[in-house]
Amino acid sequence: MAEQQNGCSPSDCAGCAHADSCTSKPVDFKKPANAHSRIGKVIAVVSGKGGVGKSMVTASLARIMREQGFSVGILDADITGPSIPKMYGIHETAKGTGEEILPAEAKDGTKIMSVNLLLEHESDPVIWRGPIIAGVVTQFWTDVVWGDLDYLFVDMPPGTGDVPLTVFQSLPVDGVVIVTSPQDLVQMIVEKAYNMAVQMNIPVLGVVENYSYLVCPDCGKKISVFGESHVDDAAAKLGIPVLGKMPIDAGLAQAVEEEKFYEVSNEYLAGVVNKM
Numbered sequence: 315m316a317e318q319q320n321g322c323s324p325s326d327c328a329g330c331a332h333a334d335s336c337t338s339k340p341v342d343f344k345k346p347a348n349a350h351s352r353i354g355k356v357i358a359v360v361s362g363k364g365g366v367g368k369s370m371v372t373a374s375l376a377r378i379m380r381e382q383g384f385s386v387g388i389l390d391a392d393i394t395g396p397s398i399p400k401m402y403g404i405h406e407t408a409k410g411t412g413e414e415i416l417p418a419e420a421k422d423g424t425k426i427m428s429v430n431l432l433l434e435h436e437s438d439p440v441i442w443r444g445p446i447i448a449g450v451v452t453q454f455w456t457d458v459v460w461g462d463l464d465y466l467f468v469d470m471p472p473g474t475g476d477v478p479l480t481v482f483q484s485l486p487v488d489g490v491v492i493v494t495s496p497q498d499l500v501q502m503i504v505e506k507a508y509n510m511a512v513q514m515n516i517p518v519l520g521v522v523e524n525y526s527y528l529v530c531p532d533c534g535k536k537i538s539v540f541g542e543s544h545v546d547d548a549a550a551k552l553g554i555p556v557l558g559k560m561p562i563d564a565g566l567a568q569a570v571e572e573e574k575f576y577e578v579s580n581e582y583l584a585g586v587v588n589k590m
């Protein structure tokens with residue numbers, strides 16, 4: 315790390331008599347998890363832009379690890395566009411005990427916390443300013459009683475705004491999965507998400523391409539609906555692995571429609587298990 319203006323480096327802080335009053339020492343914004351949460355790994359699922367199926371990928375990753383026997387949770391940080399609870403058929407409101415909030419539990423045991431569980435009507439819009447939204451996401455970490463989890467997946471809102479910044483600063487994120495779709499801008503979009511993670515010192519586990527292709531139900535031919543994929547080149551340039559390419563799959567869409575995502579086995583991302 316670069317030398318500080320006053321001539322000392324951050325590693326000197328521990329033994330420095332002026333550490334308390336020094337303005338150049340590094341600030342740690344990390345918040346403690348709820349006292350009743352013991353969480354193994356926190357994996358954030360991000361995308362440089364919206365509409366790439368990030369929630370689908372988040373829930374698919376959670377399902378894969380659940381199928382492996384791990385205890386998993388999903389923190390829905392997409393406050394203004396929450397879709398995780400409905401995917402799992404959850405429509406209840408969250409229960410609270412004083413200062414603490416209990417997550418909902420899906421039929422496969424996945425624990426879920428989302429702003430939709432706090433609204434009187436789930437169709438109510440969330441019309442809050444950025445800092446309020448970021449504060450709610452932080453509370454999903456500090457106030458929610460997650461219990462024992464091997465993995466907590468965070469479904470981030472798209473882009474690189476307030477909430478991703480808050481999550482990266484406040485939660486001990488172990489790795490980031492970038493979701494993208496095939497199109498010309500993919501290089502720039504993946505790079506934006508990648509650069510944000512790198513600047514926040516968080517390892518990028520790899521990239522998932524959604525909507526990669528469609529398999530014709532009659533002839534079995536793969537059709538590149540949104541154009542040829544550029545994800546291999548984009549990932550190679552950044553030195554990160556492609557974790558999977560997901561086609562447009564009517565079975566996945568149906569599971570979402572029927573609110574039975576707890577039954578899904580997403581074979582397209584099966585290779586991620588030993589990368590998490």
Ligand SMILES: Nc1ncnc2c1ncn2[C@@H]1O[C@H](COP(=O)(O)OP(=O)(O)OP(=O)(O)O)[C@@H](O)[C@H]1O
Binds near residue numbers: 361366525562
């Ligand atoms: N590979 C896929 N095959 C079929 N349907 C999909 C696929 N990926 C996503 N979908 C469907 O597309 C819709 C939108 O997906 P999703 O909610 O995951 O993300 P999104 O709203 O597009 O945006 P964001 O990326 O910001 O989360 C959902 O109804 C979902 O079921």
